[in-house]
Amino acid sequence: MARISQGRAFLNPKAKFLRDISVAFVAARAKRNSSVLDATAGTGIRGIRYFLEGGARNLTMLDMNRSAFASAKRNAASNSTKAEVLNKSIQEFANTTDDRFDFIDVDPFGGITPYIYDVMKVAKDGTYLMLTATDTAVLCGAHAAACIRLYGSKPLHNELCHETGIRIMINYAVGVAAQLNFGVEAILSVYYAHYLRAVLRLAHGSAKASSSISNTGYVHYCNACGFWEAEKGIIPHQRACRGCGATMPTYGRMWLGQLYERKALADVAGRSSAMGMGAVEERHVETMLNEYDTPLFYSIPRMTKRMHIASVGPSGVIERLKAKGHVATRTQFDDSGIKTNADAAALIAAITGRGTRTRTPALADA
Ligand SMILES: C[S@@+](CC[C@H](N)C(=O)[O-])C[C@H]1O[C@@H](n2cnc3c(N)ncnc32)[C@H](O)[C@@H]1O
Numbered sequence: 534m535a536r537i538s539q540g541r542a543f544l545n546p547k548a549k550f551l552r553d554i555s556v557a558f559v560a561a562r563a564k565r566n567s568s569v570l571d572a573t574a575g576t577g578i579r580g581i582r583y584f585l586e587g588g589a590r591n592l593t594m595l596d597m598n599r600s601a602f603a604s605a606k607r608n609a610a611s612n613s614t615k616a617e618v619l620n621k622s623i624q625e626f627a628n629t630t631d632d633r634f635d636f637i638d639v640d641p642f643g644g645i646t647p648y649i650y651d652v653m654k655v656a657k658d659g660t661y662l663m664l665t666a667t668d669t670a671v672l673c674g675a676h677a678a679a680c681i682r683l684y685g686s687k688p689l690h691n692e693l694c695h696e697t698g699i700r701i702m703i704n705y706a707v708g709v710a711a712q713l714n715f716g717v718e719a720i721l722s723v724y725y726a727h728y729l730r731a732v733l734r735l736a737h738g739s740a741k742a743s744s745s746i747s748n749t750g751y752v753h754y755c756n757a758c759g760f761w762e763a764e765k766g767i768i769p770h771q772r773a774c775r776g777c778g779a780t781m782p783t784y785g786r787m788w789l790g791q792l793y794e795r796k797a798l799a800d801v802a803g804r805s806s807a808m809g810m811g812a813v814e815e816r817h818v819e820t821m822l823n824e825y826d827t828p829l830f831y832s833i834p835r836m837t838k839r840m841h842i843a844s845v846g847p848s849g850v851i852e853r854l855k856a857k858g859h860v861a862t863r864t865q866f867d868d869s870g871i872k873t874n875a876d877a878a879a880l881i882a883a884i885t886g887r888g889t890r891t892r893t894p895a896l897a898d899a
C-alpha cells in the first residue's frame with residue numbers, strides 16, 4: 534500500500550474510487566514492461582499505485598508545478614518506486630521525447646481540452662488513455678457557452694447531463710485522436726462525485742479514426758415530454774417528439790458508441806475488495822457491470838411528474854419491461870433512471886403498470 538505525504542501538492546481523498554478503478558484496470562492489463570505516464574502527478578499517488586499495485590515497472594511522472602514535482606519525487610523514493618519524475622508540463626514533455634506509452638493518465642484541474650493534442654503525441658497503437666474531467670458544470674450544461682467554445686458541443690442541462698457530459702468529453706478526444714490517425718474505443722466510463730472519468734483505447738489507422746467518428750452524433754430532446762432520440766451522423770436531422778409531436782431541440786455532437794468493455798468492468802469488479810472499495814463504490818461498479826450499454830436513459834420520477842401520475846420505483850418498471858421481453862437495467866448516471874430498448878408506448882405501459890398502449894395521451898398534454 535502506498536504511503537503518501539501530501540506536502541504542498543494537491544491530493545483529493547474523494548478521488549480514491551477513481552484511482553482504485555484505474556489501478557485495478559492497470560493491474561489487469563499491464564505487463565511487466567508496460568510503460569505508464571502519470572502526466573499530472575500531483576503527489577504521485579497514481580503513478581506510485583500503478584507501480585506498487587498495478588505491477589507497471591516502467592513509470593514516468595510529470596508535474597509542471599515545482600512543489601508537486603518535489604512531492605512526487607519524495608513519495609516515489611519513500612515508496613521504493615522506481616520512476617522518472619520530471620518537473621515538466623505535458624506539452625513540453627510531449628514535444629521533446631521519443632517515448633510512447635502503454636498507459637497515460639491525465640488528471641488535471643478542470644477540463645481535458647488543453648492536454649489532449651499533446652498527449653496523443655506520446656501515444657501509440659493500443660495506448661490506454663485515462664482521462665478525468667472536473668469541469669462538469671461546463672460538460673453538463675450549466676455553462677453551455679463554455680462547452681460550445683471548449684468542446685465544440687452544445688450540452689444538455691437536465692437529468693441526462695452526466696451521461697451526455699461524459700459523451701461530450703469522449704467526443705472531444707475522438708476528434709483530436711482522428712486528426713492524428715487514431716481510432717478510439719471507450720473501455721470504462723465513470724460518473725462519480727462530480728468527476729467524469731473515461732478510459733479510452735487508441736488504435737492506429739485512418740479507417741479506425743473514421744469508424745470512431747461514425748459513432749458520434751446528436752441527441753434530440755423534448756423539454757415538454759422528456760422523450761429523446763439519439764442520431765449518429767455528421768449532419769443532424771430535425772425530429773418530432775413521439776409524445777407531443779413538437780420539433781425537438783438538438784444537442785451535441787457527442788460520442789454515441791459504447792461506454793464500456795465488459796471484460797474491463799469484470800476485471801475492476803474482481804479487484805474491488807483488494808482495492809479496499811467501500812460498499813457504495815462496490816455497488817457503483819456492480820451497476821456499471823450490469824448496465825445496458827446504450828445511449829441515454831429515462832428518469833422515472835421525471836416521467837411520472839410529466840405524466841401527472843404518482844411516483845413509481847424503477848425496479849418495478851424494470852421488472853415489467855423485462856416481463857415483456859425488453860432489455861432494461863439501472864444506470865450509474867441516475868439512481869432513478871433506467872436504460873431500455875423498449876419504445877415509448879411500452880415504457881409508458883410499464884410505468885403505469887397497464888398493458889401496452891399505442892398512443893401516449895398522458896404525455897400529449899403534459
Ligand atoms: C488534480 S491534480 C493531480 C492529482 C493526482 N493525479 C491525484 O490523483 O491525486 C493536477 C496536477 O496537474 C498539474 N498540472 C496542471 N497542468 C499541467 C501540465 N500542463 N503539465 C503537467 N502537469 C500539470 C498540477 O500542477 C497539479 O499538480
Ligand SMILES: [Zn+2]
Nearest residue numbers: 755758774777
Ligand atoms: Zn414532446
